[in-house]
Amino acid sequence: MAEMKDTHIVEIPVDEEHQQKVLRCLNAITAIQHHPLMEISQSPGHLLLLKLWQREEDRFGRRISLKESRMDSIRREIFQLCCFFLIFHGFFLTLLFTSSNEHNNSDNISTCKKWWIPSMLSLSTSLVYVFLVQVKLYRYWKVWRQLQRERNDNRALTRCIQELRMKGASFDLSKEPQSGKRMKSSSVEIKWKPITWCSQYLITICLVCLTGLLFPASKFMLC
Secondary structure (H helix, E strand, O other), X not given: OOOOOOOOOOOOOOOHHHHHHHHHHHHHHHHHHOOHHHHHHHOHHHHHHHHHHHHHHHHHHHHHHHHHHHHHHHHHHHHHHHHHHHHHHHHHHHHHHHHHXXXXXXXXXXXXXXXXXXXXXXXXXXXXXXXHHHHHHHHHHHHHHHHHHHHHHHHXXXXXXXXXXXXXXXXXXXXXXXXXXXXXXXXXXXXXXXXXXXXXXXXXXXXHHHHHHHOOHHHHHXX
């Protein structure tokens, strides 16, 4: 008759530290399951909305970068036009001063009567530069206003994305990003509009004033 073998159950003692590790792991798994991002991944509507908003945020970033590059380019063009303006008048006045010293007294009387010819040349050239600078400034501030709108919209979209990531499936899918704009009263807007315009087109104002000062320079040199 086969001998019956006794089965022994060995109990492995579990210390308190091991139990705490197991509890921490279970708590971590539970937290992951209830994390907002996990809820979003399990909800097709919220996941699609998050992807669409992230794609739109990336487009905003590219447009903002292009507008900033465009503004830098316009600033360089304005600086070059101002340099050409000063170089032209420096060369023009030097040439005029040199030619006036080469004439004797009899020729000086005849050339004095024609002082308006170089003055009109200086004025017409200056007005061309002033017009080009004004066009560049107008484009610059137009791009600047577009850039501010893009940044406001991007900030509003970023806030909605953060809210969606925090709330998870409880986020309202009908919510849309709204850029906060500070409303101004008409009186304040009218009051500050001339000052704003002057500050934006200060370069044009300076060039116009300089053109007016340089216009009679030909008469002073020739006469």
